[in-house]
Amino acid sequence: MNGGPVLAVRDATRRYASGDTVVTALDGVSFEVHAGELVAVVGPSGSGKSTLLLIAGLLEPPSAGDVRFHGARVSDPGADLDRLRDFRRRNIGFVFQKANLIPFLTAGENVALAMEIDDVPPRDARRHAERLLDGLGLGSRVGNLPTRLSGGEQQRVAIARALANDPALLLVDEPTAALDGRRGRQVIGLFRRIADERGAAIVVVTHDLRAADHFDRTIELIDGRIVDERGRGG
Amino acid sequence: MNLALADVRHGFLRFFLTMIGVGFLVMAATGMIGLYRGIVGDALLIVDRIGADLWVVQGGRAGPFSESSAISADVDRRCAGVPGVGSVRRFAQISRQFSFEGRELRAAITGLDAPTDRGDWLTLASGRTLAAGHFEAIADESIGLRLGDRFALAHDDYTVVGTTRGMVDASGDGLMFLTVADVSAIARTRSAEEILLARAAAGATTAAAPTGSSVPQDGKISAILLTLSPGADETEVRSRLLAWGDVAVLSRADQRSLLLDQRLWRLRLQILAFTGVLMVVMSIVISLIIYMLTLEKLHQIAMLKLIGARNRVIVAMILEQSYLIGAGALGLGLLMSMLVFPHFPRRVIIAPLDFTLLSLVVGVVCGLAGLLGISRALRVRAQEVLS
Ligand SMILES: Nc1ncnc2c1ncn2[C@@H]1O[C@H](COP(=O)(O)OP(=O)(O)OP(=O)(O)O)[C@@H](O)[C@H]1O
Ligand SMILES: [Mg+2]
Numbered sequence: 001m002n003g004g005p006v007l008a009v010r011d012a013t014r015r016y017a018s019g020d021t022v023v024t025a026l027d028g029v030s031f032e033v034h035a036g037e038l039v040a041v042v043g044p045s046g047s048g049k050s051t052l053l054l055i056a057g058l059l060e061p062p063s064a065g066d067v068r069f070h071g072a073r074v075s076d077p078g079a080d081l082d083r084l085r086d087f088r089r090r091n092i093g094f095v096f097q098k099a100n101l102i103p104f105l106t107a108g109e110n111v112a113l114a115m116e117i118d119d120v121p122p123r124d125a126r127r128h129a130e131r132l133l134d135g136l137g138l139g140s141r142v143g144n145l146p147t148r149l150s151g152g153e154q155q156r157v158a159i160a161r162a163l164a165n166d167p168a169l170l171l172v173d174e175p176t177a178a179l180d181g182r183r184g185r186q187v188i189g190l191f192r193r194i195a196d197e198r199g200a201a202i203v204v205v206t207h208d209l210r211a212a213d214h215f216d217r218t219i220e221l222i223d224g225r226i227v228d229e230r231g232r233g234g
Numbered sequence: 235m236n237l238a239l240a241d242v243r244h245g246f247l248r249f250f251l252t253m254i255g256v257g258f259l260v261m262a263a264t265g266m267i268g269l270y271r272g273i274v275g276d277a278l279l280i281v282d283r284i285g286a287d288l289w290v291v292q293g294g295r296a297g298p299f300s301e302s303s304a305i306s307a308d309v310d311r312r313c314a315g316v317p318g319v320g321s322v323r324r325f326a327q328i329s330r331q332f333s334f335e336g337r338e339l340r341a342a343i344t345g346l347d348a349p350t351d352r353g354d355w356l357t358l359a360s361g362r363t364l365a366a367g368h369f370e371a372i373a374d375e376s377i378g379l380r381l382g383d384r385f386a387l388a389h390d391d392y393t394v395v396g397t398t399r400g401m402v403d404a405s406g407d408g409l410m411f412l413t414v415a416d417v418s419a420i421a422r423t424r425s426a427e428e429i430l431l432a433r434a435a436a437g438a439t440t441a442a443a444p445t446g447s448s449v450p451q452d453g454k455i456s457a458i459l460l461t462l463s464p465g466a467d468e469t470e471v472r473s474r475l476l477a478w479g480d481v482a483v484l485s486r487a488d489q490r491s492l493l494l495d496q497r498l499w500r501l502r503l504q505i506l507a508f509t510g511v512l513m514v515v516m517s518i519v520i521s522l523i524i525y526m527l528t529l530e531k532l533h534q535i536a537m538l539k540l541i542g543a544r545n546r547v548i549v550a551m552i553l554e555q556s557y558l559i560g561a562g563a564l565g566l567g568l569l570m571s572m573l574v575f576p577h578f579p580r581r582v583i584i585a586p587l588d589f590t591l592l593s594l595v596v597g598v599v600c601g602l603a604g605l606l607g608i609s610r611a612l613r614v615r616a617q618e619v620l621s
Contacts, residue, residue: 054617087542089542102237104240116235117543
């Protein structure tokens, strides 16, 4: 790995046509995230935070600008994102407010699935999944179906799944919205640990700045523009 | 891990009920096809088993199954004199209703020309073939008589000396075999009512024969069954018989085609049409079920795409589930068919080839339905997970 940023978004603009009007959800946003960095994206509702994650996560192409990974351009307005699925599988992990676990698979299977679809042999996938869940304090929950887990536990299974293929970048949207304050702080603390121990670059969209001290940087969006970018404690 | 199986295991009861539902459709289709086979098989039973090369029947008639036929009493002796004729048997068949132990029973009473033909070509379920010249019967179990039963028919009492299983005529009446002499006797007896009506008719018109038929009715023999001696020329025998001018000659193939293409034609067409309708219904139901199962999983499918699953994973999940339902339905349908149809009043033949073809149809339907689901699934965008 070189010393450059894992993720670099350059002048990203995203417009949505809704009826006759055009909504500019993102308006020339540029930022970088380095390995081991935990970055918060904050801003009022509708300011474009989720849109930013979709574009950084290669789920939507920008209307203008581009997205680079380790310096290589992977997404621009002409990109065919369906063909970036392989890239996504190996390099990006996603965690959302809702855990979105597959309801008919156990916690262990949900995590192992992420590896099996990347051609990891089932036994290895299974073992690694158990290790990951164990590391997140869910060692005894491996065989449980999602409906048997609490919201926080489901969220941690989703985090384990996102980590399964050891991605360089983790994109997280409102992970604490459904959790109470203490658990919310714990989850942010978990991301801090993941960034430190695995060297992953992590972008967390959040409303909740009670855990602000965990973040290396905070980016504030308003109306699709970055209005403020602060370092830790700044 | 197998996603399709995991889903089935998770919602097993639901899948099982779905399979039972589709299984009932499979069973209905199996039943329709089996009913068709049964009707054809029943209709051809006598023609195929009785072992006659030629049927000599009333002139100008396609008897004795498609049209009624009555021939004069001496035709059998005349036939025996024709070179190339091996064996000669008289044949008669009449439908009768009679009461036994307070029940009304129906039988297609068929004459065996004893002692030449004692019924040795029948597959007996119990008892023996006809031994005496009179008052013995071999009855099919479907009539409702059992071995040893004594019942009254016309003016005489008959004893069941043997039984068969599943031998019925084209309309489903169980076959009962008596000597041809007994059948003639039964045919000749008419109710008092019939006699009165016949007299009235004779009085009203100036018709010569009291029965209203120009053909001698004394024997009530409807056909003569011939076998050809080895090396005999069928065309020659045929032309000699036809030269008499009062008979028609039908081969076994003629009889088969008369039964299938004339007498049962509409019924066959009807059953086949129903089978077609059923297949269409089955296809629509299977397609809908599989499509709904896919729609239900769109969120999970979007999630799979989000975490980068290849299309192959999604396609396999949908197709495997589709085929699981198809295979389960076929298995359950076959099982239910085998349990239920033997209790149906008419024979339902579950032929391995027919069921294989039905399975192929179900397979194709499952495949197409799966493709329909797949085409929808592949249009899902990963970001729909977030909505
Ligand atoms: N698919 C879309 N079509 C049309 N407009 C959209 C679409 N997605 C987002 N928008 C609009 O873009 C703007 C930014 O939306 P976005 O979801 O990024 O906001 P957000 O900051 O995540 O808000 P929240 O905090 O409520 O989640 C909003 O005005 C939204 O209505
Ligand atoms: Mg949002």
